Amino acid sequence: MKPTDTSNPEYFHKVVDCQYACPAHTPVPEYIRLIAAGRYADAYMINWESNVFPGILGRTCDRPCEPACRRGRVEDKPVAICRLKRVCADMKDDIRSRLPKIPKEKNGLRIALIGAGPSALTVARDLMPLGYTIDLFEAAPKAGGFMRQQIPSFRLPEEVIDEETGYILDMGVNAHFNTRIESMKALIEDGYDAVFVGTGAPTGRNLKLPGYEEQTQNSVFIGVEWLAQVAFGHLTEAPRDVIVIGGGNTAMDCCRTALRLGAENVKVLIRTPIDAMVASPWEIEDTRAEGIPILENHSPLEYIVENGQLKGMSFEIIEYSMTEDGKEVFTPTGQLETIPCSMVLLAIGQANAFPWIERDLGIEFNDNGLAKVDDITFQSTLPKVFFGGDAAFGPRNIITAVAQGHAAALSIDLFLKGKDLEERPAPGTNLVSQKMGIHDWSYASMVTEEHRHAVPHVDLDKAIHSHKVEVELGFDAKTAFEEAQRCLNCDVETVFSANKCIECDACIDICPVDCLTFTDNEEEAALRKKLNVPAHNLSQPLFVSTEVGTGRIMVKDEDVCLHCGLCAERCPTSAWDMQKFLYIQTKAFNAESNQANPTQAEIQ
Numbered sequence: 001m002k003p004t005d006t007s008n009p010e011y012f013h014k015v016v017d018c019q020y021a022c023p024a025h026t027p028v029p030e031y032i033r034l035i036a037a038g039r040y041a042d043a044y045m046i047n048w049e050s051n052v053f054p055g056i057l058g059r060t061c062d063r064p065c066e067p068a069c070r071r072g073r074v075e076d077k078p079v080a081i082c083r084l085k086r087v088c089a090d091m092k093d094d095i096r097s098r099l100p101k102i103p104k105e106k107n108g109l110r111i112a113l114i115g116a117g118p119s120a121l122t123v124a125r126d127l128m129p130l131g132y133t134i135d136l137f138e139a140a141p142k143a144g145g146f147m148r149q150q151i152p153s154f155r156l157p158e159e160v161i162d163e164e165t166g167y168i169l170d171m172g173v174n175a176h177f178n179t180r181i182e183s184m185k186a187l188i189e190d191g192y193d194a195v196f197v198g199t200g201a202p203t204g205r206n207l208k209l210p211g212y213e214e215q216t217q218n219s220v221f222i223g224v225e226w227l228a229q230v231a232f233g234h235l236t237e238a239p240r241d242v243i244v245i246g247g248g249n250t251a252m253d254c255c256r257t258a259l260r261l262g263a264e265n266v267k268v269l270i271r272t273p274i275d276a277m278v279a280s281p282w283e284i285e286d287t288r289a290e291g292i293p294i295l296e297n298h299s300p301l302e303y304i305v306e307n308g309q310l311k312g313m314s315f316e317i318i319e320y321s322m323t324e325d326g327k328e329v330f331t332p333t334g335q336l337e338t339i340p341c342s343m344v345l346l347a348i349g350q351a352n353a354f355p356w357i358e359r360d361l362g363i364e365f366n367d368n369g370l371a372k373v374d375d376i377t378f379q380s381t382l383p384k385v386f387f388g389g390d391a392a393f394g395p396r397n398i399i400t401a402v403a404q405g406h407a408a409a410l411s412i413d414l415f416l417k418g419k420d421l422e423e424r425p426a427p428g429t430n431l432v433s434q435k436m437g438i439h440d441w442s443y444a445s446m447v448t449e450e451h452r453h454a455v456p457h458v459d460l461d462k463a464i465h466s467h468k469v470e471v472e473l474g475f476d477a478k479t480a481f482e483e484a485q486r487c488l489n490c491d492v493e494t495v496f497s498a499n500k501c502i503e504c505d506a507c508i509d510i511c512p513v514d515c516l517t518f519t520d521n522e523e524e525a526a527l528r529k530k531l532n533v534p535a536h537n538l539s540q541p542l543f544v545s546t547e548v549g550t551g552r553i554m555v556k557d558e559d560v561c562l563h564c565g566l567c568a569e570r571c572p573t574s575a576w577d578m579q580k581f582l583y584i585q586t587k588a589f590n591a592e593s594n595q596a597n598p599t600q601a602e603i604q
Helices: 009-015 017-021 028-036 040-051 054-060 081-091 118-130 158-169 184-189 223-231 249-260 281-289 398-416 477-484 506-510 524-529 566-570 598-603
Strands: 110-114 133-137 174-176 194-197 220-222 241-245 265-269 298-306 309-322 328-340 343-346 385-387 428-433 492-496 516-519 542-544 553-557 576-584
Touching: 009 017, 009 428, 009 576, 017 028, 028 040, 028 081, 028 477, 040 054, 040 081, 054 081, 054 158, 054 398, 081 477, 110 118, 118 133, 118 158, 118 194, 118 398, 184 194, 194 398, 220 223, 223 249, 223 343, 241 249, 249 265, 249 281, 249 343, 298 328, 309 343, 385 398, 492 553, 506 516, 506 566, 524 542, 566 576
Parallel strands: 110 133, 110 194, 133 174, 194 385, 220 343, 241 265, 241 343
Antiparallel strands: 298 309, 309 328, 428 576, 492 576, 516 553, 542 553
16 A cells, blocks of 8 residues: 555544534534633634534534544444533633624625525625625524524524524624515526525425315424424414324424423324434434334324314334335335324425526526535536525535535635636645653543433423423533543544654554554555454545555554554654644635634634
């Protein structure tokens, strides 16, 4: 194998598994260390630069970082990264003085943002400091999009949404609430230099089975629309018997909300087994903890209606299996079951709707009704119109919407400056030794044996009787410190200098996971097999050094390294060093310097 090029910023970026897995590439270990040090405002700002909504995401993120967490290779459960994010949001001081300064003199260019969800707000956050004039149009009375309309208050309090959307609106965004855009053509004719569409996936899928048309009272609701009605106070109660159909997070939100609005008998029905549900495991766990049964392998057949009133639903029990290529197979058993109910909430998927975009503008659409959008630049086939969030590629999650908002903002800035959108600025990085003496480091390198801490919840009886009472209490300072200590500091890299190595094998002897090997060079497949511990995870790279004195090479399996620093402590010649790697994805506001923005530089 060729020697590893550690100057390529993507090499160590991939080693920091949590940051690499985060769509917004948040520097996770960096803010976790700041939390452990009690520097909550600093940790918040590190988050805010990347994911924009730390308090919101600290409660609701889908957590792609956690399955990637290296701690999960040491024990069963990863670091509670998401809940630590909430800690810095809850415990920070006032950070408004640290937000970007907005130029009083504008640059003369006007941008329209359609929708006030996470992607559009991210675009505003990135472009306002550059002097653009931004008009934000939102059909609802408040900002937040599906964060406000589809996530119940018992998971995400309204005041948290108000605070974090307020940071952006207070930058001077011209916000037009209760204003629905009815024509893209009219908007463009108003003279905007660029338009960003962040309208989400506003419509849920209906299920018009036999009996649907016979119900004279509206008793079958699309889940996302019903949740929005609850969020804005238009619905305040639910009937006694409620069925929720669907196995995603929206279904979990629907059933738990119905329980809080007075329903006494709430059931969730899904076509798959519970272990095949698409809902997040923690959402399923919280739902079942509140006594809501999830009935698996039920395929809906018919609404049972008497004299115009919904009385129940009939289901067929099915057998579920998967083919070798991953396709789901539902096999009828002929067994039927009727379940009484007086309301059904449908949470079987969401869809986009763009009836307000005229089809003669030059914006091309695909067969799924989505605009044809470049997956890097987020530009549509009409150059001045960009899409992001669920409006771009369909329903995802908040952190993905934020990441797409960052990418679209950079594209808009490049577009309005007449630059090539394909030539994206490289990320900013640095790599700095953590040595503070012969055997001391500037970070806690010891691997703690603490197990993952559970987040405390309010009393169940109190929780289920109010849809406004937040269920999770969050970590206190002591628990947050202990949880933060579980982080393995994967951004502090083991950096090897072959010209200093005397091949004494001290590092080999002390490595607790046997991830180091001196050996003769070979092709990668053969090399992976001959290491002290064979490296089977092909998704993680091998570090391969240049030749040491005997002509051999040092090989390190990045997959199992704990970043404990013992190799560097033991090495008598400092051939190994522990160096902190910071990866800063370029955004519109730091594209010119291609370095850490002022807030991050201040924190270092």
